[in-house]
Amino acid sequence: MIQNYLTAILCLFLSLKTFGQTTNQHASKRVLNAPESVYKKFRDAGMNPVNHELTENERAKVEKAFSFLPPLHQKILKANLHSISFMDNMPNTALTSPVENQDSLKVFNITFRAGILNETISQWATAKELICYDRSTNPDYEIRIEAGEMDAFLYVLLHEATHVVDAVLKLTPHPLEKDTLMEPTVFTESIWYKMNIPVEKFIDPLLEKTRFRGGSPLPVEVAPEIYAKLQKTPFPSLYAMASWFEDIAELETIYHLTQKMNQPFYITVKKNNAEIFHFEPLKNDFVKSRLKQLTVFYEV
Template sequence: MLATTGIYAQQVNGLLGKALTERTQPAPESVFRKFREAGMKPVNHILTVSEKEKLNKAFSFLPPLHQKILKEHLSSVSFMDNMPNTALTSPVETTGPEKMFNITFRAEILNQTISEWATWKENSCYVQPENNDYQVTIEAGKLDAMVYILLHEATHVVDAVLNITPHPDDFDALVAPTPFTADIWSKINKPKEKATSALLETTRFRSGKPVLISSAQKVYEALKETPFASLYSMASWHEDLAEILTIYHLTQKMGQPYRILVNKNGVNVFVYEPFINKQVINRQSLLAMFYTPYKL
């Protein structure tokens, strides 16, 4: 999740010259305040030895461009207990023109696999009544959830530095498209009509409300007709980039699975695999920049 520019600031400290794996510190006070004001009781989480190893491993899996950008623009990494959302990428105040960022993660994810975490998140899109016959699961292998979530959040940093997607202050602003957003997005959080559907517009990341899980098969049938890799991709063009790059890297570069399964009474009735979707595949040429030398 990308925070609005200029919010949740923290002064840059001496961590910048250190290796990425050594930039862990408590989150900015304003991030703590944000969650306290929401009724939470966030607490700084100090990593154990095994948790540090998971973080180090996740950093090692990042694409070359992410490694380069983070070395120059990641101020710090933080972990919290009692944090409501999975992660938050926030801009950090500096004394110069450079853009710096903090990424804060919910510590609970350190104990989950990608499959476990992704299934939990996907099910937040659905209302599951009693005597429900349907189940939605995501098969994404046994790697640590931290691998997926760090890559997703780090992509927000790369995007903010390079403006792969536009970053207007006003969500309703009409701005010139970039190659990534052209023909798919009309505004930061509004897909073009041809890239969505009436049903998809009712889903959680478009409407803010979950839908009945009995409609899941129709939801993914509709998603299959779009250029989006996931339902969360449809939240904004920032999330679109972070999701498609993360799922691309996971499946096409690391050889991991990523399948959304809809079952009814234990029997599979539908599968959605993003990189079997031709419209998603057609966008992967836009991701080549993450794997080739890039001059800032």
């Protein structure tokens, strides 16, 4: 037992020593194997994740993406990013996890599915959106997100890094239980009632049935109606409706890509190759009214 205890202490010491060394590195170079807790989470889900060793080309993509992050993200990650990791056979796109630290400083690991290094934002975002729909009901329909040809890793990094900034600065409330009522922040006031429940005026029966609200894939032919309903809310995407954590991450990511990097971001619904609906979040007045809140990410 004493030997096991000493081994555990040694592992913790080495982990903390590694973090002390990595804080002197640029955030993009803090590439480590993912924490065992992350592997366990995926194994418990029936997956067999393995560490992915980056190629030189992939490392260059990672470093380039980090250089595009907003000023506040750069500042927070310099102090609070423990490591980034890449996996093959990972069930989701990314996972941000807290890492034990020797003091009160919050530090995080972000684990990415390595495959996104070889996808564009348009390809990845479209594939993610399509899980909301059952396309077998009407093959005449096509849904696509046009978001440019930059690496999907950039979008996912922006999103996950926003989670880290949010966790460190508490830009949204962080309840211990999801049903807890919390004092709102500027990012949640008049939009969210609880962590994953919008205020009543933004609850729509159809939107509540969508995949990211806990529903099942819906017939693809209802997509125009879904996006018409979404246009009557302040949420920039269907995924933003999952919780206020995802909302702030989606809002900042789409804003940064479109307004700071001049990339497109819009959803098209086509029937028989003819466009029948077009949704562009940053042209929605409800979404536009929130953009002034995002100055916090740039005034550092």
